[in-house]
Amino acid sequence: MNMKSGWISLCGLLAAVCTVQSTYTYYSILRCDCNGRSRYCLRDAFGLHCVDCQGNTEGRHCERCKDGFYLQGAGLSCTRCHCNPTGSVSSRCDSRGRCSCKDGVTGEKCDRCRDGPIVPNGCSRSRQPREDSGSLSLPCFCYGHSSQCSPRSGYSVHAITSNFATGPDGWKTATAQGVTPDDVHFRWSPKHQDVEVISKNSLPVYLYAPAPYLGNQLLSYGQNFSFSLRLDRGVRHPSTNDVILEGAGLRVSASLGDLRSIVPCGQKISYSFRLDEQHGSRWRPRLSSFDFQTLLQNLTAIKIRATFGENGRGYLDNVKLVSAQRGDGSPARWVQTCSCPQGYEGEFCERCSDGFTHKNPADGAFSTCEPCTRDCYPADETPCSEGFYRDPWQPRTCVKCPCPDGVSCSLPAGSLQPRCERCPTGTTGPHCKVCQEGFYGDPTGSAGIQRPCMPCKCNGHIDVTVAGSCDRSSGECLKCLNNTKGRSCEACVRGFYHSRTTDACRPCDCDVQGSESQQCDDSGRCRCRPGFEGLRCQQSNCPACFGPIKAKMEAYAAKLKELETLFSDMDGGFQPANREMEASLRAAQDAVEDMQSSIKRLADLEKDLQSRLSSISRSQLADGQDIQFIAEAAVDIKQRQQT
Structure with a gap:
């Protein structure tokens, strides 16, 4: 007994060791991925997670820097932010090392005020007017190079909208991490002019806004983002991540309502969110005005939660993002122009003046401008030719874009990796090297032969807006519609037919009594039993006198089936209670035999009737031929008499 306990303890110890040490993990299918910053993992309900992360990192895979640190480049350790404690909102900084400054404070480390020293509340507040709030105003955004701005004329109110009148308008579905589960159904309703999301999974599914809502949306700062949402089924409890904004390495989220409430079921509710950090803002975490505008100037994702729990359903409609554009119309009085210091120019001080160059070109407009020296090359002044981009580490050098021929690229703000612009039809991804939904191929040749992305050949029976409808590698159609x-x-499911592969399959509707099966041919014609005819075998060619006989036969057959069931039940060890019961059973058995004889006679009668009908039909055919012959002879005689 002690030896057995010892073996159990030893096995438990070995299992624990194998679970913890990543280099000898028992769960080999789950790689201990720690980005090279830890050698050990532990297993929990969600899989393996790293422990003892090095290089000032944290997270399940040591994938992010600790608060107060930032990552300078791939493979490097996290560096301390060194934010000025008086001028910054917190000790955290973004991926460029830029701290979150209090209002009016500038500089990468929040260590400068334009008009005086830094005070606990920041600098003196220079603000821009706001359209929807009268005397209220919003802080200036000049990429951190100035805190002075004034209203800009020449801009009018512009709304980016999705009313789903003609289609899904480019909206997509995925989880918060960007993964689309297989059991999610997404479709556009032309009748209700909205988009619908149905998910059997308990994992929340989000609607992702299309390109018109993304990119530089700085002109929407202080304005409203609104939409209508109807929820059916699910638990419908609001969360802190119901609406999410992401961009420039920043993320904020908001709730649809009180976290202790339940969103009404089946009601279309309108929601509106003001895009700023001012008092009453629902976005969390609370950013500084500079950081919120930084997020908007490079907005990469807007996510609206559409499902709440298993079998959840969500319907989105009336999406609107208030913005501004150049031109005539209702004036957009919130648009600003900055007063730039020496060395900067542009509406938002986004460019270096002549004789100045960006200190850190990879930071784009956020980089400080410094005077050019004899060896200084102002990278802003001489653009690279089409298909090339400026090397952030060697500003004198233009590097070929990692894109298909004829496609240009650019460096997003804060990134060292170029992104292709306007990918060729059928491709997507940062370098246009992935087939988009509805296309298949292998543009990079990763699986062998290089194949361009071609449209999936599904005869028009898939929805290309639904992820996974077609295998992006083989082109196999996986989610056929229209009963194909x-x-x-190319084929119809059983019980349906079409004459062309591009047509939707229609039901055969073969008559149950008159057809041999429920399947029909490509013209929709069913295979009929003897005595029936018509496209669906719904017409009987038997005479009216046969109806009562057939009805009587069917009634006999039903009674016979009941008696057979009764006798079958009696075979299970049942014994008659007395001689009278036994006599009754024999009498019933005799009645059944008489009934079977009657059914046989009726069947013989039916066969005789069928034979007579066939004979009559043949006689009618012969008589018809004789009549036709006589008619032709009469016509011939008449013609001879006339001549």
């Missing part, structure tokens, strides 16, 4: 099936959705 097959690799190319």
